[in-house]
Amino acid sequence: MTDPAHQTPELTDETFRSIALTRIGEGRYKATNARGGETFIGSGGDDPDFTPVELLLAAIAGCSAIDVDGITGKRAGATQFDLTASGHKIRDEQGNHLVGLRVSFDVVFPEGEAGDAARAALPRAIAQTRDRLCSVGRTVALGEPIEYVEGSTYG
Structure with missing residues (x-):
């Protein structure tokens, strides 16, 4: 018998999270969330991106x-x-x-x-x-x- 405290909750549209990631340059990427927010990711070179x-x-x-x-x-x-x-x-x-x-x-x-x-x-x-x-x-x-x-x- 499965312990109810350790069952995985139902996965629904309400529980789903995602971002889209697009390359914008060498070693640089833009992440966009479902609400249109953006942040930038870098490889740690000279750019200020995280x-x-x-x-x-x-x-x-x-x-x-x-x-x-x-x-x-x-x-x-x-x-x-x-x-x-x-x-x-x-x-x-x-x-x-x-x-x-x-x-x-x-x-x-x-x-x-x-x-x-x-x-x-x-x-x-x-x-x-x-x-x-x-x-x-x-x-x-x-x-x-x-x-x-x-x-x-x-x-």
């Missing part, structure tokens, strides 16, 4: 920031809200990958009762984003196979 590794770190930090800011912000808005995401890109017998991933929060709340409540909620909010809420961080932590397929190619 590398894929930097985007992954930004995605982990951004996902966690949204969660934690949402939880603590119900008590008091932060007067400072900064995160740093870091890790080491290494190559070993498993290929290229990141190790030592870390997200550091530097958050300041105003003085007073509401700020005290937000400060008290911060450790639990960070634990919740790490353990349950941040889909990007959870995917990295849990691991999920990626299917690579060849699509249509034209002349």
Whole structure:
């Protein structure tokens, strides 16, 4: 019998996410989301574009920031809200990958009762984003196979 807590939820149009990626130059790409937003990805040369590794770190930090800011912000808005995401890109017998991933929060709340409540909620909010809420961080932590397929190619 399958444990209901470990069943895969139904995959629907509502759960689906995607981006389109187009090469715009040597070592440069444009990613476009379904809402028309764009960001640029580079290979780490002379251009200012984020590398894929930097985007992954930004995605982990951004996902966690949204969660934690949402939880603590119900008590008091932060007067400072900064995160740093870091890790080491290494190559070993498993290929290229990141190790030592870390997200550091530097958050300041105003003085007073509401700020005290937000400060008290911060450790639990960070634990919740790490353990349950941040889909990007959870995917990295849990691991999920990626299917690579060849699509249509034209002349």
